[in-house]
Amino acid sequence: MNGPANVAGLRERERRAERIGAAVTALPDVAGLSAGPRAQVVTYRVGAPYTGVAVRDGEIEVGVVARRGRPLPQVADAVRGAVLPLADGLPVNVLIADIQDDASSGGSEGS
Structure with a gap:
């Protein structure tokens, strides 16, 4: 399907990924988002992909x-609980890609 309806759907997917990312990174136990070891936890958009949240037709994955x-x-x-209200009934899968010590800095692949 091409045209305005498809563009609107893609934009909504981008906005949902960004809302999910904001909800997840606000959690105290989350240091950041990650695209995962194979860089597949992403939502494509104009410009750079939004890493750490993949909004797909049948699921949402958060790294x-x-x-x-x-x-x-x-x-x-906790991550799943933050995402479920934004998931529109889709299953939510969580990938913990890394662990960061409080004394460490960095370690996340934010958007």
């Missing part, structure tokens, strides 16, 4: 760099 301390399953649950 994060977790802060050390909290058990990783709890971090993943």
Whole structure:
């Protein structure tokens, strides 16, 4: 499908990825977003892709760099909980791509 409806759909996908990214990076246990080890957790848009959130037709995938301390399953649950209200009923998969010490700086591949 081409034309204005397709463009509007792509823009909504971009906006959803950005809203999800903002919600996830506001979590205290998330140091940043990550495209993952194969750089596949991305949403394509005009310009550079939005890394760390992949809004797909059948799912949403979020890649994060977790802060050390909290058990990783709890971090993943917190991420999923932040994303579900924005997911429009789509399943949410969480990839913890890395762990950052509080003393460390960097380590995330933000957008």
